[in-house]
Amino acid sequence: xxxxxxxxxxxxAFACSEKKPDYSINIDDVSVTGxxxxxxxxxxxxxxxFKGIPFAAPPLGELRWKAPQPVIPWEGVLETKENPAxxxxxxxxxxxxxxxxxxxxxxxxxxxxxxxxxxxPAKDESEKLPVMxxxxxxxxxxxxxxxxxxxxxxLAKKGIIVVTINYRxxxxxxxxxxxxxxxxxxxxxxxxxxxxxxxxxxxxxxNIAAFGGDPDNVTIAGQSAGAxxxxxxxxxxxxxxxxxxxxxxxxxxxxxxxxLVGGLKSSEERYAQLxxxxxxxxxxxxxxxxxxxxxxxxxxxxxxxxxVVIPSVKEAIISKNSSDVPLLTGWNADDNVSLGPPVSMEExxxxxxxxxxxxxxxxxxxxxxxxxxxxAESQGVISELNFGxxxxxxxxxxxxxxxxxxxxxxxxxIPPGEPNYGAFHSAEFSYAFHTLHYWNRSFEKIDYDLEEKxxxxxxxxxxxxxxxxxxxxxxxxxxxxxxxxxELGTEVKSIPLPHSAQIRFLESTIQ
Numbered sequence: 001x002x003x004x005x006x007x008x009x010x011x012x013a014f015a016c017s018e019k020k021p022d023y024s025i026n027i028d029d030v031s032v033t034g035x036x037x038x039x040x041x042x043x044x045x046x047x048x049x050f051k052g053i054p055f056a057a058p059p060l061g062e063l064r065w066k067a068p069q070p071v072i073p074w075e076g077v078l079e080t081k082e083n084p085a086x087x088x089x090x091x092x093x094x095x096x097x098x099x100x101x102x103x104x105x106x107x108x109x110x111x112x113x114x115x116x117x118x119x120x121p122a123k124d125e126s127e128k129l130p131v132m133x134x135x136x137x138x139x140x141x142x143x144x145x146x147x148x149x150x151x152x153x154x155l156a157k158k159g160i161i162v163v164t165i166n167y168r169x170x171x172x173x174x175x176x177x178x179x180x181x182x183x184x185x186x187x188x189x190x191x192x193x194x195x196x197x198x199x200x201x202x203x204x205x206x207n208i209a210a211f212g213g214d215p216d217n218v219t220i221a222g223q224s225a226g227a228x229x230x231x232x233x234x235x236x237x238x239x240x241x242x243x244x245x246x247x248x249x250x251x252x253x254x255x256x257x258x259x260l261v262g263g264l265k266s267s268e269e270r271y272a273q274l275x276x277x278x279x280x281x282x283x284x285x286x287x288x289x290x291x292x293x294x295x296x297x298x299x300x301x302x303x304x305x306x307x308v309v310i311p312s313v314k315e316a317i318i319s320k321n322s323s324d325v326p327l328l329t330g331w332n333a334d335d336n337v338s339l340g341p342p343v344s345m346e347e348x349x350x351x352x353x354x355x356x357x358x359x360x361x362x363x364x365x366x367x368x369x370x371x372x373x374x375x376a377e378s379q380g381v382i383s384e385l386n387f388g389x390x391x392x393x394x395x396x397x398x399x400x401x402x403x404x405x406x407x408x409x410x411x412x413x414i415p416p417g418e419p420n421y422g423a424f425h426s427a428e429f430s431y432a433f434h435t436l437h438y439w440n441r442s443f444e445k446i447d448y449d450l451e452e453k454x455x456x457x458x459x460x461x462x463x464x465x466x467x468x469x470x471x472x473x474x475x476x477x478x479x480x481x482x483x484x485x486x487e488l489g490t491e492v493k494s495i496p497l498p499h500s501a502q503i504r505f506l507e508s509t510i511q
Contacts, residue, residue: 001373025124025212032207037080037135039118039435047156048211050118051146052084055203056196058112059168064287065180065192068114068199078311084115084290085503088142088172088291094466097421101430101439104144106259110276111172116165117145119152122212130217131161131208132462133243134199135233137224137251137426140302158459163204164465167196167229171294174301176267179283190267190304194232201233219245223429227251227329228261228303231394234323235316236309245465248329249432250425252390253303254313254397255510264306274299301504317397324402326465329391330409330485333498334422336383342376345369356509367501381499387425388499389506395478405477406466412489413450417441428488431485432458446490453492 021235027039027048039050056068063069085108092103122129133148136143145164152162167173173193180189205215220243222230227248233239234246253261262270278297280286303310316322343351348369352360359454367378395406411428414420421427430436434455436443457467457475467475467486475486483497497503 013175016354023122025122025210028209029077032210033203034078035074036077036108038077040081042119042153046121047153048120048243049153050080050120050211051082052080052115053118053203054078054114055116055165056114056199058215059114059172059192060111062287064111064172065175065177065189065283067192067195071203083146084117084166085110085113085145086146087111087113087166088168088295088410089138089142089169090295092142097211097419097424098426099440101148103455104107104142104147113144113166113375114168114196114199115145116163116203117152118208119156119162119212120213121156121159121169122161123219124212125212127212128163128209128214128217129159129212130219130463131163131204131213131215132221132247132458133201133204134162134164135167135220135222135226135229136164137222137226138169139300140174140193140225140228141300143169143225149161149430149433149435151435151438154441155455155459159453160459160462161211163200163208165197165200166397167193167200169193170301171292171297174303176262176264176271176304176306177283178268178272181268182285186306186308188304188306188308190264190301190327191306191309194229194236194309195238197229197233198236198239198242201239205242216244217463218243219247219250219307221247221458221462222251223249223426224251227391228253231390232310233312234325234327235311235313235321237311237321238309240323243323243325244253245326245461246323247461248327248391248394249429250335250387250391252313252329252394254317254390254393261303261305261310264304267302267304271299271301274339314397317394318401320339320401323403326399326404327395327402327406327462328409328467329395330411330488331384331388331391332428333426334380334384334414334427334488335387335425336380336422344381345372345375348375348378357508359505362505366505381502384470385499385502385506389503392483392497392503393507393510396480399478399480404465406485407461407475408478408485408497410485410487410495411473412487413447415439415441416444416447424487428454431455431488449489450490450492454488 054071086104157163166240176190183286230248231252352363356363369375395408400404431451461467461468473492476484484494487495
């Protein structure tokens with residue numbers, strides 16, 4: 001009996017020692033800009049997690065509508081073990097296809113939210129692992145780095161460090177106004193959210209080595225508004241040198257009419273009028289108004305092409321003034337979230353004549369609307385290509401004017417279960433993050449197989465700038481002369497450019 005007990009004690013001691021490996025990165029005392037922090041191990045003690053690390057000063061009071069300021073130092077060890085506050089936005093309410101897994105935690109929501117999260121598998125600081133910095137979507141008015149489907153543990157287990165960030169949203173992040181431009185030495189305003197993203201990248205550059213990361217091997221990645229942001233960061237002179245690869249899922253602002261970007265003067269005038277209509281005419285007074293009161297102002301606030309933070313995107317790429325980095329980009333087969341109310345067949349044809357003039361007949365051949373079924377299908381393709389044209393055009397420009405490759409995908413998998421919204425906007429990133437287990441859907445083997453392939457492609461790209469790897473279906477470099485894309489669906493294979501005739505027509509109409 002004593003022998004059995006001795007074996008049990010030895011086995012238990014061995015098992016306990018296996019659960020607590022000897023890491024030289026001490027999660028209870030990591031030095032970063034501002035002071036020391038403590039994190040925690042994942043459930044299986046393999047990944048080290050730090051949540052709520054400050055990368056800039058809280059943008060409160062006089063710092064509202066200012067560029068992000070340096071972190072305020074703290075004493076002792078700051079616990080970074082809980083989700084940080086999401087920046088100011090409306091309460092999360094599921095709608096359309098976006099269930100609660102796609103939304104921010106219900107609380108806290110605060111103006112004090114310039115924090116980031118880190119997942120690292122590194123056992124010591126010398127590993128110099130590749131890093132992916134994720135910029136969330138949400139139409140520049142919602143979202144945060146702590147959305148459940150952005151959890152970085154699964155990707156970290158594949159050998160990369162994952163960083164998710166917050167940035168100012170809505171009126172707090174993108175208010176352009178003549179008074180704000182007048183107080184800025186560069187004569188610009190707006191884009192505070194983009195400046196937050198750049199501040200987070202600077203923090204990564206200065207601090208990620210303490211987590212076992214390589215500051216010279218950083219990939220910026222994002223979806224929807226996050227992908228628009230990635231496009232802005234690639235062309236911004238202020239972000240140069242902080243990353244060397246880019247992933248943009250369903251979004252960019254290469255072509256005019258992207259919908260989520262405006263010019264400085266027009267934005268100043270539009271927002272000044274909006275505030276005036278709300279009885280707000282003084283920026284000084286607005287800096288003293290409670291954040292909740294500002295949230296009551298009804299309006300959409302987007303990035304601004306100001307020539308300083310964000311130059312003309314297409315011109316920057318063509319003139320080779322952007323960051324010339326490998327690009328992985330694409331869109332979803334049902335990226336139709338901007339369709340708006342359906343129009344009748346008569347209205348559809350009238351709009352075609354109004355928009356395309358003498359080429360309306362050509363347009364209606366490619367986007368027919370002779371019955372209700374055709375009308376619905378054509379409107380769906382048009383809405384899908386609101387995103388697809390941006391990502392296709394970016395890949396083409398990178399191929400023509402850059403020295404680094406572009407890889408284009410087309411996501412077609414319809415997540416199982418009801419309601420069925422097709423391969424909807426945002427459906428792809430959980431597969432890429434390997435976080436289907438956080439999503440309450442009746443997934444099948446084909447979904448888990450796709451999740452494994454997509455997350456491997458993404459990790460390969462983060463590591464090397466090439467998604468390809470041993471045992472993976474070959475993903476061709478995008479070539480405008482023979483445009484192939486990688487279909488990510490029930491099958492994973494390269495296919496000819498989808499909607500190629502429609503894309504060619506729309507491309508010929510873009511100024």
